[in-house]
Amino acid sequence: MNRRCTLAILVNDQPGVLQRVAGLFGRRGFNISSITVGASEEPGLSRMVIETEGDKRTLEQIQKQLNKLIDVIKVVEVSAQPMVSRELGLIKVNAEPSVRPEIFGLVDTFRASVVDVSPHSLIIQVVGTSEKVDAMIELLKPYGIRELTRTGVTAMVRG
Amino acid sequence: MSVQQASQAQAQAQPQRSKAELIEKWSKPEVITGSEMLLRSLVLEGVDTVFGYPGGAVLYIYDAMYGFSDFHHLLTRHEQGAIHAADGYARSTGKVGVVIATSGPGATNLVTGIATAHMDSTPLVIITGNVVQQAIGTDAFQEADIVGITMPITKHSYLVRKAEDLPRIIREAFHIANTGRKGPVLIDIPKDVSAAKGLFQPVKEVKLRGYNPTVVPNRLQIEKLLDAIEKAERPVILAGGGVIYSGAHEELYEFVTRTGIPITTTLLGLGGFPSGHELHMGMPGMHGTYAANKALQNADLIINIGARFDDRVTMRVDGFAPHAKIAHADIDPAEIGKNVATDIPIVGDAKLVLQALLPEVRSNPKVEAWRQQIKKWQQEHPLTYKDSDLVLKPQWVISMIYETTKGDAIVTSDVGQHQMWAAQYYKFNKPRSWISSGGLGTMGFGLPSAIGAQIGNPDRLVVSINGDGGIQMCAQELAVCAIHNIPVKVAIINNQVLGMVRQWQEIIYDERYSHIDLAGSPDFVKLAEAYGVKGFRATNKEEARRAWEAALAHPGPAVVDFVVPKEENVYPMVTQGRTIDEMILGDEE
Numbered sequence: 001m002n003r004r005c006t007l008a009i010l011v012n013d014q015p016g017v018l019q020r021v022a023g024l025f026g027r028r029g030f031n032i033s034s035i036t037v038g039a040s041e042e043p044g045l046s047r048m049v050i051e052t053e054g055d056k057r058t059l060e061q062i063q064k065q066l067n068k069l070i071d072v073i074k075v076v077e078v079s080a081q082p083m084v085s086r087e088l089g090l091i092k093v094n095a096e097p098s099v100r101p102e103i104f105g106l107v108d109t110f111r112a113s114v115v116d117v118s119p120h121s122l123i124i125q126v127v128g129t130s131e132k133v134d135a136m137i138e139l140l141k142p143y144g145i146r147e148l149t150r151t152g153v154t155a156m157v158r159g
Numbered sequence: 160m161s162v163q164q165a166s167q168a169q170a171q172a173q174p175q176r177s178k179a180e181l182i183e184k185w186s187k188p189e190v191i192t193g194s195e196m197l198l199r200s201l202v203l204e205g206v207d208t209v210f211g212y213p214g215g216a217v218l219y220i221y222d223a224m225y226g227f228s229d230f231h232h233l234l235t236r237h238e239q240g241a242i243h244a245a246d247g248y249a250r251s252t253g254k255v256g257v258v259i260a261t262s263g264p265g266a267t268n269l270v271t272g273i274a275t276a277h278m279d280s281t282p283l284v285i286i287t288g289n290v291v292q293q294a295i296g297t298d299a300f301q302e303a304d305i306v307g308i309t310m311p312i313t314k315h316s317y318l319v320r321k322a323e324d325l326p327r328i329i330r331e332a333f334h335i336a337n338t339g340r341k342g343p344v345l346i347d348i349p350k351d352v353s354a355a356k357g358l359f360q361p362v363k364e365v366k367l368r369g370y371n372p373t374v375v376p377n378r379l380q381i382e383k384l385l386d387a388i389e390k391a392e393r394p395v396i397l398a399g400g401g402v403i404y405s406g407a408h409e410e411l412y413e414f415v416t417r418t419g420i421p422i423t424t425t426l427l428g429l430g431g432f433p434s435g436h437e438l439h440m441g442m443p444g445m446h447g448t449y450a451a452n453k454a455l456q457n458a459d460l461i462i463n464i465g466a467r468f469d470d471r472v473t474m475r476v477d478g479f480a481p482h483a484k485i486a487h488a489d490i491d492p493a494e495i496g497k498n499v500a501t502d503i504p505i506v507g508d509a510k511l512v513l514q515a516l517l518p519e520v521r522s523n524p525k526v527e528a529w530r531q532q533i534k535k536w537q538q539e540h541p542l543t544y545k546d547s548d549l550v551l552k553p554q555w556v557i558s559m560i561y562e563t564t565k566g567d568a569i570v571t572s573d574v575g576q577h578q579m580w581a582a583q584y585y586k587f588n589k590p591r592s593w594i595s596s597g598g599l600g601t602m603g604f605g606l607p608s609a610i611g612a613q614i615g616n617p618d619r620l621v622v623s624i625n626g627d628g629g630i631q632m633c634a635q636e637l638a639v640c641a642i643h644n645i646p647v648k649v650a651i652i653n654n655q656v657l658g659m660v661r662q663w664q665e666i667i668y669d670e671r672y673s674h675i676d677l678a679g680s681p682d683f684v685k686l687a688e689a690y691g692v693k694g695f696r697a698t699n700k701e702e703a704r705r706a707w708e709a710a711l712a713h714p715g716p717a718v719v720d721f722v723v724p725k726e727e728n729v730y731p732m733v734t735q736g737r738t739i740d741e742m743i744l745g746d747e748e
Contacts, residue, residue, distance in 0.1 A: 016318070019307065019310065020310060057496065057500075061493065064492050064493035067492070067493075068493055069369070070315040070369050070370045071369055073369045
């Protein structure tokens with residue numbers, strides 16, 4: 001039975017390290033639903049957060065194979081513990097003056113924000129779990145989404 | 160006098176230095192070029208031979224090697240020959256094999272050899288040149304992204320950015336290649352880096368946070384295994400290449416003889432346990448023995464030491480060993496549970512695992528009935544073939560090679576039917592005596608790996624068993640044998656077809672023989688002679704014995720062309736999709 005899994009991978013900040021990790025997933029047929037990379041608390045090390053899914057054996061293989069990479073320092077299955085996971089979405093939505101009050105209402109409800117205002121559109125920034133970003137997008141669809149971009153999930157164990 | 164002769168004369172003029180003297184000589188911090196740093200670092204790693212082929216991007220390195228006498232460089236005739244030779248050297252000695260090639264095509268010609276080493280966990284350090292850093296990414300002449308190309312088939316790789324990094328990178332590369340689960344490490348050196356000068360400071364310590372292989376087994380798991388051994392009535396040991404790579408053959412012998420548990424050794428595990436021993440059942444799997452396959456399939460406990468449950472061993476994996484509890488000891492945690500669900504996982508070095516088990520095991524009387532059952536299987540269907548006095552049978556040739564070399568030779572093989580017959584009929588008694596591309600199944604491996612094995616073992620007899628297909632994939636390396644008088648004895652089991660493909664087409668594809676005919680191959684005796692190697696041909700038993708003995712008596716390299724019928728198949732055989740006890744047994748006498 002497949003389940004979703006969020007991994008935080010501490011890696012050397014080296015050229016090619018993203019290629020090593022992504023290549024491993026590709027070559028062994030592992031799935032990547034989302035991937036984010038950025039600095040970690042330690043200089044010289046980056047942290048990747050990968051969302052993946054698979055059965056028990058696949059998820060175990062993913063972690064074991066990642067650990068074999070010399071540039072991988074540590075793999076933590078964040079989703080095995082209580083975690084905070086966040087994603088940021090930018091949504092450019094059609095917004096003639098007549099519908100703006102409605103849209104602002106949605107933005108307020110989601111504690112999202114309007115980060116750009118143009119004569120015919122707005123850019124809305126929403127931060128939250130992937131499900132929250134999904135929900136925001138669904139609600140904005142009727143107005144006409146012109147452009148959409150999402151960062152992918154980053155996550156951390158609580159406490 | 161040619162340049163090469165001059166360089167060799169220069170090398171011979173200098174006395175051989177001891178390792179300590181070399182370390183003393185080359186450890187001094189000094190401002191030198193990246194190329195010189197490379198050579199010094201290799202000497203400090205104890206390298207005595209590198210296999211290579213020069214070209215534009217490694218000219219600075221080869222210039223630094225001009226007259227350099229503290230290791231040997233063997234010029235092959237193709238980069239693939241160089242890397243397989245380095246592989247044969249590494250597998251037969253346990254030391255890291257080193258190969259150098261230029262950028263672009265030089266580097267891509269290594270790819271098959273890198274994949275071969277990666278699949279079979281051979282420690283190699285591969286040095287490639289690259290174009291100058293400024294030109295990287297511009298599709299410059301002879302540019303290839305060899306680091307990118309080889310990422311899935313190396314244990315690790317480096318693109319060197321500045322000369323001062325070389326001592327650290329080389330130290331790390333040797334450490335990574337020859338510890339944990341061994342494997343190939345690639346170092347790509349742009350031409351400006353090999354030319355640049357910098358301060359050479361030897362590196363002794365390796366600091367790699369992301370690399371700490373577990374070698375000492377977990378006590379709790381060892382106890383679980385001891386308990387399982389105590390309870391088992393039908394136990395089997397499955398030993399693989401890990402036993403040989405960790406030097407655990409003596410511990411394994413102790414373990415098997417003390418417990419009385421029957422053992423089967425995989426293709427790469429051959430030599431890890433004496434083949435003639437009464438508890439040894441031979442090889443398991445697709446062309447395994449009847450007894451080994453029946454034993455695995457009926458076992459109640461399988462103790463896997465350093466094998467990876469390869470699909471050629473398990474065959475139909477969901478029907479593999481249905482009654483057995485599986486214990487799996489491996490240095491690579493990712494192998495445990497990868498192919499076969501495991502009950503007792505043990506991460507560790509095979510030698511340390513066996514050392515942990517040894518003090519607490521004893522002969523278990525419960526196993527006696529099982530041993531009798533296995534003996535019965537062995538007697539019912541031993542390895543056999545229909546011999547002939549009219550034509551030369553390949554199995555007979557291998558047996559003859561075994562008898563005349565008393566089982567003491569280092570044997571390398573190519574890939575195909577002859578490889579399986581060699582694995583079945585040559586009885587290996589010592590580790591590091593059987594050099595064969597198991598995982599990747601690389602044709603062209605047999606001859607160059609024999610050259611490397613002979614260089615690493617100048618005092619041993621090295622025999623290379625090949626098919627008439629595979630020998631033609633690296634036959635050019637006969638030149639190297641002749642020039643340097645490398646006395647390998649090359650047997651060609653010549654059936655004039657691609658035999659293993661023919662066998663599959665006969666059995667599985669209704670005798671539709673598609674593109675397997677090798678008729679028109681060169682006269683191998685004349686080919687050998689053209690290279691300056693002694694050549695012989697045999698078409699019957701008497702000729703075969705005479706030719707082989709003449710080849711053995713000849714002080715230099717020799718090729719013997721054994722002409723055999725093409726209809727001969729390798730048996731037993733398990734076809735794909737079947738469990739290992741569903742064997743086709745073939746012709747029995």
